[in-house]
Amino acid sequence: MIRSSIKWESDGQNDHGGAMKGASIDSCPANGGHGSHSYSKNSYYQKSSVDIVRIKIEEEIKEKFSTTNLISSSSSSSNTIRLADLGCATGPNTFWTMQYIIDAMKSNLKSPCPNSPKLSPNFQVFFNDQITNDFNTLFLSLPQQRDYFAAAAPGSFYGRLFPDSSIHFVHTAYSIHWLSAVPAEVRDKRSAAWNRGRIHYIGAAEEVVEAYAGGFAADMERFLEARAEEMVGGGIMVMICLGVCDGVSPSQLPFRILYDNLAFALIDMAKEGLLNEDEVDSFNLPMYITCPKEMRKLIEKNGHFSIERIELTESATWVKENIDIRVWINHVRAAMEGTFIEHFKKKELMDEMFERVIRKLSNYPEEINEKLHEKVQLFAVLKRKEDAFLN
Structure with a gap:
């Protein structure tokens, strides 16, 4: 999973991976290590959700991924297929995903003619996440038995990461719904989008919703261009x-119950003097949930990709059963804790905050199970057009 979300300020040179002067971090990588609140120990839900589209990905590779043509069109003459997983976190999900994708590619190489020469390309996987991601844990966990060469590609995926025309397959799961930054208007007390009392756009004023939508559109423009x-x-x-059906009001999104109770916990702690009230008022999660219509419009605006498939997929297996609230919040904590620590500088209060959230949510077991059964995710497969190179 998780997002590569750093807002960079350029010094005026072209944005080809260099000339970055500074970074404002609004969201942080998933928790590293192998502790009880680490992402490596609390990412089964994400794997389960991604697993439901595995067959669809394998179908797209079988039908539309031409190994020989792609190697010949690469800027390098080497016999290498290069893949990138953007927002890889610390494993194990990224290793599982990359392996089944490569297995699908290798199955494409089997010639129906027994006397035909067998292609044996090399596979190279670039694991990308923010520069502060726990790459040590990631590579210490790297499977010994694997069919690819591994490399790190640290940095924001909202900018350039790789050389021109060098990557054949890009995968990103549960990452691009994280914005590069909280919209500036939402931080500004003088703005109509000032979001005091909430930590997200869900259920907020229309101005807040529009600010988040604008931030997502700008991020996706840079992401697709890169x-x-x-x-x-x-x-x-x-x-x-994360995705939502076309036309659904943000106030109706199933995760509202989570964000509302996170906000309530923070407000309570501010009232008790555990947190600074101004810091609570200024805290917002940099995350946006899009719909197929909105995503399609942004892709078409970019113009360099054909949309092979874009749809909302069904709920994963885990949401078809009753939710264990503590297990669910442990997954949330593994993904989001760094963002709270970065803003509040109170690592010692994280146990208290998340315990409060668990207690609050425990009062609504039926509503939680009803809402989370509505969970959907957006699944899109794009193909890079054979057009002139971007200027």
């Missing part, structure tokens, strides 16, 4: 993120 320059013509990109 990928278009990095990918070879005919390359495939798979994007999986």
Whole structure:
């Protein structure tokens, strides 16, 4: 999973991976290590959700991923297929995903003619996340038996990460719904989008919703532009993120119950003097949940990808059963805790905060199970067009 969300200020040079002067971090990588609140120990829900589209990804590779053509169109003459997992976190999900994708690619190489020469390309996987991601844990966990060469690609995926026309397959799961930054208007007390008393746009004023939507559109514009320059013509990109049906009001999103109770816990702690009230008022989660119509519009605006598939997928297996609230919040904590610590500088209060959230949510077991059964994710498969290179 998780997002590569750093807002960079350029010094005026072109945005090709260099000339970055400073970074404002609004969201942080998932928890590292292998402790009880680590992402490596609390990411089963994400794996279960992504698992339901595995067959669809394998179908797209079988039908549309031409290994020989893609190698010949690469800027390098080496016999290498290059893949990137953007927002890889610390494993194990990224290793599982990359392996089944490569297995699908290798199955494409089997020639129906027994006397035909067998292609044996190399596979290279770039694992990307923020520069502060726990890459040590990631690579210490790297499977010894694997069919690829591994490399790190640290940095924000809202900018360039790789050379021109060098990547054949891009995968990103549960990452691009994290914004590069909280919209500036939401931070500004003088703005109509000032979001005091809430930590997200869900259930907030229309001005807040519009600010978040604008931030997501700007981020996706940069994301798609960077990928278009990095990918070879005919390359495939798979994007999986939180999603919502077209036309659904943000106030009706199923995760509202989580964000509301996170906000209530923070407000209570501020009233008790455990947290600074101004810091609570200024805290907002930099995350946006898009719909197929909105995503399609942004992709078409970019113009360098054909949309091979875009849809909302069914709920994962885990939400078809009753939710264990503590297990669920442990997953939330593994993904979000760093963002809270970065803002409040109170690591010692995280146990208290998340315990309060668990207690609050425990009062609504039926509502939680009803709401989370509505959970959907957006699944999109794009193909890099064989057009002129971006200028």
